[in-house]
Amino acid sequence: xxxxxxxPAGFFWGAATAAHQTEGGNWNTAHWADEYHPQATVREPSxxxxxxxxxxGEDIALLAAxxxxxxxxxxxxxxxxxEEGVISLAQLAHYRRMIDTCRAHGVEPMITLHHFTFPRWxxxxxxxxxxxxxxxxANYVRVxxxxxxxxSWIVTINEPxxxxxxxxxxxxxxxGLNTHDExxxxxxxxxAAAHHAAMxxxxxxxxxxxxxxxxANQVFQAVPxxxxxRDLWQYWREDFFLEQARGDDFIGVQSYLRTIIGPTDDxxxxxxxxxxxxxxxxxxxxxxxxxxxxxxLRHTQDVTGGIPMVVTENGIATADDAERIAYTTGALQAMAxxxxxxxxxxxxxxxxxxxxxxxxxxxxxFGLIAVDRVTFxxxxxxxxxxxxxxxxxxxxxxxxxx
Numbered sequence: 001x002x003x004x005x006x007x008p009a010g011f012f013w014g015a016a017t018a019a020h021q022t023e024g025g026n027w028n029t030a031h032w033a034d035e036y037h038p039q040a041t042v043r044e045p046s047x048x049x050x051x052x053x054x055x056x057g058e059d060i061a062l063l064a065a066x067x068x069x070x071x072x073x074x075x076x077x078x079x080x081x082x083e084e085g086v087i088s089l090a091q092l093a094h095y096r097r098m099i100d101t102c103r104a105h106g107v108e109p110m111i112t113l114h115h116f117t118f119p120r121w122x123x124x125x126x127x128x129x130x131x132x133x134x135x136x137x138a139n140y141v142r143v144x145x146x147x148x149x150x151x152s153w154i155v156t157i158n159e160p161x162x163x164x165x166x167x168x169x170x171x172x173x174x175x176g177l178n179t180h181d182e183x184x185x186x187x188x189x190x191x192a193a194a195h196h197a198a199m200x201x202x203x204x205x206x207x208x209x210x211x212x213x214x215x216a217n218q219v220f221q222a223v224p225x226x227x228x229x230r231d232l233w234q235y236w237r238e239d240f241f242l243e244q245a246r247g248d249d250f251i252g253v254q255s256y257l258r259t260i261i262g263p264t265d266d267x268x269x270x271x272x273x274x275x276x277x278x279x280x281x282x283x284x285x286x287x288x289x290x291x292x293x294x295x296x297l298r299h300t301q302d303v304t305g306g307i308p309m310v311v312t313e314n315g316i317a318t319a320d321d322a323e324r325i326a327y328t329t330g331a332l333q334a335m336a337x338x339x340x341x342x343x344x345x346x347x348x349x350x351x352x353x354x355x356x357x358x359x360x361x362x363x364x365x366f367g368l369i370a371v372d373r374v375t376f377x378x379x380x381x382x383x384x385x386x387x388x389x390x391x392x393x394x395x396x397x398x399x400x401x402x
Contacts, residue, residue, distance in 0.1 A: 002329075004395035005336055011346065012108060013391035014070030015063055015353035015368055016313055017052065018115040018158070019079075022059075022356045024048035028078040029117040042360035049357045051376045056098050062369060062380055063353060064105035067388030071107050072312060072349050073098065074115035074158070077122075077140055084121050084136070087143055096147040103150075110153040110312075110349070112214075113144055113198065116163070116359075128163070128190040138197035145205040154209050155252055155312065156198040159216040160191045161241045183236040192244045199248065214252025214312045215241045217296030219289075223262030229270040230261040242303040250346065251304055252312030255296040255331070257286040283317035283364040290316075290330030297338040297345060308344045311335065315351035317364035321381045324368075328387065329397055336396040350387055354378070 020026045025048060035045035052059055056073075063071055079091040102109040114137075118127070127133065141156070148154060157163075164187055195213050202211045218238060222230035245251040260273040275281070280288040293314055300309055316327040328350065339345050355367035362373065368384035371377070390396070 002397050003399045004393070005340070005398050007394045007396050008339075008346075011348075011394070012070040013348055013387065014068045014072060014107070014110075015350045015387075016072035016110075017059075017074075017353050017356065018112070019074045019076040020046060020049070020115070020117040021352075021358070022050040022052035022073075022354055023076065024051045024053055026076060026078065026117065028082050028119060029076075030120050030123040031117045033120060043363075044361055046357045048376075050354050050371045052354070053094075055376060055378075057101050058378055059353060059369070060098075060101050060105050060107060062378060062384070064107050066368075066380070066384045067392040069106065069108060069391060070110060070153075070347060070349060071102055071353070072110035072112060072153075072155070074112035074155075075144060076117065077114060078117060078119040080143065081119060081140055084119075084125070092143070092147050099147065099151065108153070109151055110155065110310075111144075111148060111151050112155040112158050113141055114156065115158040128187055128194065133190055134193040134197040137194040138201050141198040141201045142205060145202065148206055148209070151206070152209055153250075153310070154202055154206070154211040156195050156202070156211060156213045157191065158214050158252075159254060160188075160195065160213060161238050162216050163191060164188050165237055185236060188236055188240055192241070195244060210249035210308075212245055212248035212250045212252065212307075213241075214254050215245070215300070217253055217255045217292075217300060219255070219258035219292045219295040219299070221258055221260050221295075223260060223273065226262045226270060233261045233271065239303050242300055245304050245307060248307060250308040250310055251300060253293075253296050253300050253309050253345075254313035254351075255293040255311070256284075256314065256316070256351075258289050258292050258295065283319065284358070286317075288316070288327065290327045291334045293331040294334030294338045297335060297343045298341070301338075301343050306344060308346050310346050311348045313349065313351035315366045317358070317366050319365055321383050324381070324383045325386050328383070332390070332397050333399060336398045339396070340398075 026032055035042055060071055075095045080088055099109050164183055199211055202209060220230050220234040262273045264271045275287055282288055314331050316324055318324050352366045354369050355365040355371050358364040368381055370379040
């Protein structure tokens, strides 16, 4: 028997995807150029991905049929503005059709304007560090607003802190976040400036929309006695970006794991700790830790001052769908606990709707729906109906078995 609490009025349930990871043929992005570079180290390129550019109608219909009511997807800047200042009306119309398809199925679209990928010309002109990067990004956002007149939820930039840690031109090899990295304060401030410029455009063009960005919450914890170092480590990797959201309409909380900070043998002397042998891991080598979502919500609430939150990504890379349901049950229970303590959470979006391209490989499967790599046939997993059942019940699990 599973104990539950009623979901707040208006609470929404859904799933998320990103254009480069699902559409296929996204050849005009710098990521595509990196994937197919002669010295590329990725295990496999994105290629046709899930062919969702052509099959988005089926994806949305499956989401809706399961009982989910919200679909977060990204529109691809490199398609909409293939060359600087050149706007593709056909691509704008394509993404408008996706929005209309959501509406036809009774699904609320949440639109992400930038999800990691960017046009080739953007990198060639200096990327985020170009002197006018905020203006150029804001110009793109203004164009995108033409098709977003009835969209209520807009994400400006997905996981800006990961753009900082991983660098915008590199491919995530699936090792996970518990690796040594460096930060760049100039880059962080440039991305923040672009976000604020985008927010200004959205508020001018779409005054009824709720807008914000999403942050990868890494649940930084400390080896006892290393709390000060933990705080130093997490500031430019997370908290700076949470602070930038204080004036936004909402913030997206994206949670998968935790990161332990303690002593290391390198020059800095502190950083992420290796997981002990025998630690339960996912297909991305991350620790199995569904409780992370509760920690992430509480920390985000503390740093942002309590602006509304949406769980815009949460999930597990596993080939065992029963494990996916167990993990997500634990995450929802942690979310319910945080909400019981006052966290203002407006919705839960699972990552991902589809087994998709995970930045270097198709092997880490996060999806509620399996995708055949040859035929692109969609096969819903039991977890899709299971999550849809929670949406239909308008309740959130708090304890007990799934």
